[in-house]
Amino acid sequence: MISKRRFERNTDELQHIFHFLKLSWEEFQVDGDDQLEMELSVEEIFMNMIRHNHSALAKQIEVTVEKKEREIALSLSDHEEVPFDITKAKEVDFEEYIKKVKSGGLGIHLVKKLMDEVKFEHRLGVSTVTIIKHI
Numbered sequence: 001m002i003s004k005r006r007f008e009r010n011t012d013e014l015q016h017i018f019h020f021l022k023l024s025w026e027e028f029q030v031d032g033d034d035q036l037e038m039e040l041s042v043e044e045i046f047m048n049m050i051r052h053n054h055s056a057l058a059k060q061i062e063v064t065v066e067k068k069e070r071e072i073a074l075s076l077s078d079h080e081e082v083p084f085d086i087t088k089a090k091e092v093d094f095e096e097y098i099k100k101v102k103s104g105g106l107g108i109h110l111v112k113k114l115m116d117e118v119k120f121e122h123r124l125g126v127s128t129v130t131i132i133k134h135i
Helices: 011-028 032-052 094-099 107-114
Strands: 002-007 061-068 071-079 117-123 126-134
Touching: 002 011, 011 032, 011 061, 032 061, 032 071, 032 107, 032 126
Parallel strands: none
Antiparallel strands: 002 061, 061 071, 071 126, 117 126
16 A cells, blocks of 8 residues: 655645645554654654755655555655765764754654664665654
């Protein structure tokens, strides 16, 4: 079972993404804790795509939700000239992070901790981040 939809590149679209996900949760019978973790992860990836990819300002971001037996796979696809593979992002050294009194930069770490798998693919100018949650 697959649901797919495109969203504009702005923060106002988050409410529409959450509505789209809510419909998917109902259809795929996903429980509340898993829903929250996946929504938080989708929000983080979507916001990173908006904030850090300036090469695709006029393009939309596609969100796909797919249920396969005991897992949900969520994919976000964005046009990207210079791909950023979040699976290769360095692990956070929290002692160093706290010493620098840094804010932000924990989103990818959070996604990796909340999800069971995180995958990245770049093909023909489109980067796709897929997060998988076992349910």
